[in-house]
Amino acid sequence: MLRSFLFILALLGLSALPAFADDARPAGYIMAYELKGLDAEKGTVVVRNGTELAPKLLMPLYDDDAVFIRDQASKITLSLAKEGNLVVSGKVMRKDIAGEMTSGDDGFSIIEQIAGILAGDSDDDSFSVLVSKGGDELKAPVAVRGRNFLLREGAPVHVAWMGGEAPFSVRIDQGQGGQAVQQDAREIEIPIAEISGSKFAVIVTDVRKKKLRISFEFRKAAPKVPDKVKARENRGEVAATWLAGQQNGAWRIEALRKLRALPEDEATTELIAALEKGWLPR
Secondary structure, three states, X not given: OHHHHHHHHXXXXXXXXXXXXXXXXXXXXXXXXXXXXXXXXXXEEEEEOOEEEOOOOOOEEOOOOEXXXXXXXXXXXXXXXXXEEEEEOOOOOEEEOOOOOOOOOOHHHHHHHHHHHHOOOOOOOOOOEEEOOOOOOOEOOXXXXXXXXXXXXXXXXXXXXXXXXXXXXXXXXXXXXXXXXXXXXXXXXXXXXXXXXXXXXXXXXXXXXXXXXXXXXXXXXXXXXXXXXXXXXXXXXXXXXXXXXXXXXXXXXXXXXXHXXXXXXXXXXXXXXXXXXOOOOO
């Protein structure tokens, strides 16, 4: 039954793919995309022979194509024959496509992956096409509504938000106003050395005058990590995750700073991604 379903899906999918050249094989396909903000669709494109094309699910990608993400809150998941699955996002905003699929790595195998996800035969949950047209409220999934606690020492504070309509006016408020910066990006880095008081806030205002206020407070010390947690930790991931859940998540941004300071690996990257989406350890 599943085999028949896969075959029908393959026929439907391949018949919907745009013609390119009779002798050209794709280098891969767009497996998913998540576009955020009013400008996301026009800011996220596939460039082919000088022409900008809107991304589509199962869109084939060919040698010499380029995939651009101009809206930093958006991302596209690609499946490339020579490189496997990869995500183009705000940190890697351009991907140049190269190569072609071999005869044994055709479009059916790509569609079979998607069918497996739909049928529940895969652990991969990246199959999604989510487009936000804008008009949604500004929100920072990592931040709590009250005070977010930080330590004075350490790396700069990275604050990211979702929704709203660019451009944004971003202001650091230490109780005496502050100079606003205009930007399209949905993130900002705040050097700790530039904050003189014990409390401050990041105020984001979008072009529609919708506001987001994220409040911070410096503490002299973080909550003491229990010995039983320390005994379980590998390189600091477990301790940082424990810290993120303290006081209803008020230490979550500080925990992210600790995670980002660790050598990058799969576990650290997945924890950072989970916390950035608003996940709260329990």
